[in-house]
Amino acid sequence: MNGREQTRLRKAREDGYLDARCPESRVLLQAFGMWCWRLKLPMVWLERRTRYSRYARVKLEMFTSNNLLNQRGREQLQAVCAPGNRAAWTTVEAHQAAWDHVAKFSAKEVARAAFRVAVKGGNYEKNEQEGPARKTGKLLQMA
DSSP, X not given: OOHHHHHHHHHHHHHSSEEOOSTTHHHHHHHHHHHHHHHTOOEEEEEESSTTOSEEEEEEEOTXXXXXXXXXHHHHHHXXXXXXXXXXXXXXXSSEEEXXXXXXXXXXXXXXXXXXXXXXXXXXXXXXXXXOOXXXXXXXXXX
């Protein structure tokens, strides 16, 4: 990685979210995602909608942590960025959230608020999947 990419990653680790509004965003997203996965943190990043757009896109993924958002967390994330009556531009689910039409100047504030809501105690719960019980294997004796 070059110096700019390393600076963006260092800044992302300090802030809790990645500003991926640059041409080399895929490499940065992959490195930041691995860092979040190792520390079990939710991954938050912002990116451009299009090259010359006045708007940005902010995304939150809980897949890098072992948690999912409960109802209280989803309601708080829904209230983070309510651009008028355009609720169609905000998607909040248990494992992820996305704000598709955020003004560039306020995108960093939305990303910071989303990260703070996602890591706040009481807004998430353990992701424990109830599956079929494991059966123990048979013990084989070797002659």
